[in-house]
Amino acid sequence: MHRHGAHLLDATSARFALWAPDARHVSVLLDGQPPVDLPAAEEGWFCGTVPCTAGQRYQFQIDEKLTVADPASRYQPEGVSGPSAVVDVEAYAWRHPFPNRPWHEAVIQEVHVGALGGYKGVAEHLPRLAALGITAIELMPLGQFPGNRNWGYDGVLPFAPQHSYGTPDELRALVDQAHGLGLSVMIDVVYNHFGPDGNFLHEYASTFFNEDKQTPWGAAIDFNQPAVRAFFIQNALMWLQDYRIDGLRLDAVHAIDSPAFLKTLAQQVRSETTGERQVWLVLENEHNQAFLMEDGFDAQWNDDGHNALHVLLTDETEGYYADYKDRPIEQLARCLAEGFVFQGQLNRHGEARGEPSGHLPPSAFVLFLQNHDQIGNRALGERLTLLCKPAALRAATGLLLLSPMIPLLFMGDDQGSRAPFLFFTDFHDELADAVRNGRRKEFAHFKAFADAESRAQIPDPNAASTFEASKLSEQNVVAGWHGLYQQLLDLRHRHVAPHVPGCTSLGCEVIGDKALSARWRLGDGQELRIDLNLADHAQAVALPCPSVRLFDSSDTTHPDSSLSALSCVVSLIPTGSETA
CATH class of the missing domain: 2.60.40.10 (Immunoglobulins)
Structure with missing residues (x-):
């Protein structure tokens, strides 16, 4: 080929x-x-x-x-x-070796390169993130898109790093600096579609697409074509070899609908990045196809866990949160014990979704409270710092950072950012009108935007002000939040992460309308237990004794017989201890 x-x-x-x-x-x-x-x-x-x-x-x-x-x-x-x-991929003089962090050590912060000021702007944040305990950054898509600002999912030239972020060598310098700090670097790659402006493949390679299969973006990409498969596999290898990227997150593979291609990609990546090098492959997949995590992929973003937690924290049940409105605490319990919530059950559309996942290790699931989608797909881009009580968010953060699942943060989470992250593009003329009107139409079925006047308040994705509003501000933050993350990540790196290999679930018990108790047997034989109560009232529970109390999110120490309102208690139980 x-x-x-x-x-x-x-x-x-x-x-x-x-x-x-x-x-x-x-x-x-x-x-x-x-x-x-x-x-x-x-x-x-x-x-x-x-x-x-x-x-x-x-x-x-x-x-x-x-x-x-x-x-x-x-x-x-x-x-x-x-x-x-024409680019000389050998010209850059690399200074630092690969960090070669194993997957179980991953604590990932997702960032938007443009919103942080390009490759050089991201580099300025790296020392702080490394000191905090972040072990990897994940860059939202870099493939060249129209204009100067975009989430990145409208890319049309996936091999070309976006020119408005900097040069290819400036991207290499960012990766090199991260490696020097012990940070791994992931990027988000989009192999399910091309953006609406600037792609001419239809004109001279029409069989790149299968007109018989339609997606939200038009005709599906035809992965049965050898040249098409090679195009994307070569792209994956380019990032991993020419830029020394440490991992890929494959966007929305449910829209690819070709498990054979995904398996081939994983196999080729593994075969061409051999030796001691650690390469991470992560999926976003609404189909919850558990078998892919047994065939070359390390993990999947666990939207189920996020959605159940979001409903518990905010009581929102519109849109896709409708699938989690009935007993979300039971769904969260299933997530913590078995990975996916939907393992073949019917969703709100009456469609069976997912596969059994309880046999997979906790590290096969990436858990998060927020990411670019879950903030930016809101009409006004609000973060949880504006949507739920601080004590509830503090408790949920304890669960996120101390469970044996792999934690993902979004830029600003660790600072308690209150700044929005909005959907932004840089389209013009008729396409700009279509994107603006389509964005507002999306929210017509939400109560808050039921009339045209309220929808008109939704920011125009193409306005420069929408992009500017999405940048982090050191002033618009919750005081003390950085210290909470520093405390929790220190605990994770000392007591949890080293023992994630070999970790298995011991089950999760629902103990109240918004309370549960989850247990895992860590790889060293100790038991990790997390008791979470997101209700506004105390919950009776027999906390473990004897145990090492790693973390208590409440302002006062819990008695062993109850959980305070809006609190999380994390305990480590030595091997062979009898608990009550």
């Missing part, structure tokens, strides 16, 4: 390859020079060696009439509509 894109062979030439099965003729345009024809090869490929140097800009010309960026461009210095640039 050919390598998509342009790859330097030496200081004076590069190999160019474009899969264009609908084209009759393909040439390379280099910096205004006469076109250089690419010979046709087998199965729709056009490939050839062309004289050029690093940094030169080029485009592909299809059938002498359509001029496009390289779909596998490694850099777009003038944006998605400009020419591609």
Whole structure:
């Protein structure tokens, strides 16, 4: 299989390859020079060696009439509509080795590179995050998108890191600095669709898509095509090899609907990143397909756990929270004991969702209280610091950071940020109108936005002010929140994380309308117990004795017979101890 894109062979030439099965003729345009024809090869490929140097800009010309960026461009210095640039992936002089952190040590903070000021802006936060106890940052998608600001999920050139964030070498410098601090770096990759502006694959590679299968973004990507599979697998390997990224989070693989491709991707990544190197592969998957965590993937984002916790914290039950409105405490208990809440049960649409997951270890699930979706998909982008009582959020944070599941934070969580994180784009003209109106229409069935006047208050995704409002502010925070995270992460790294390998659930008992007691046997034989009460009243419970009380979120010490309102108690019970 050919390598998509342009790859330097030496200081004076590069190999160019474009899969264009609908084209009759393909040439390379280099910096205004006469076109250089690419010979046709087998199965729709056009490939050839062309004289050029690093940094030169080029485009592909299809059938002498359509001029496009390289779909596998490694850099777009003038944006998605400009020419591609030849990149020397060997030029950067790496200073630090891979951190090689095992998955069970992961404490991940998700960040939006643009909102933090580009690659250099993110780098400024790294020392603080490392000192706090974060072990990995996860960058929202970097693939080139239209304009200068976007969540990243509208990318159209997935090999090219977004030009408005900085250069490819500035991204490498960010990863290098993170590694020097012992931080792993993940990125979010989008293999389920392309954005609505700047993608020309339909014009010369129509079989990249399967028109018989439709998704919310149009025709589905056809992973039965070998060149299509290679496109995305080569993309995954590019991030892991050329940028020394430590892990990938695959966005919305339920929209890919090709387990065979996912398995092949995981197998190839594992085979080409061998030795002592630790590479993390994580899924977002509404289908709750447990078998994928037994076939090359480390974990899945556990939306079920988040949704049950959100309903308990806020009492919101509109939209997808409707699936969790009846006895959410029982659903949270199932999550803590077995991983997924939906393991084949019917959802609100009457559809069976999920597979049994109780046989998987707790580390196969990424738990979170917030992420970009769960904040940004709200009409006004509010965080939990504005939606629930501080004591309840403090208790839930104790559960998040001390359970044996892998914790994920969103940027600003550790500071108690009150700043919104809104949905933002940089579209123009008719597309901007469509996105703005579509965004407001989404919320028409919510009580708070039932009339046109209230929906008009939803921020325009394309306004620069929407993006500016989504940036963190050191003034708009909850006092003392950083200290809470520092305390909990220190406890996690000393008492929980080292013993996550071999950890198994001992079950989770519901003890009240908003209270439960979860237990795990850690890998060293000790029992970890978390008692959580998100009700406004105390809950009777027999707390373990003897035990080591790791954490108590309440202001006063709990008696052994009850949990205070809105509190979390985390206990460590030595091997062989009898508890009452």
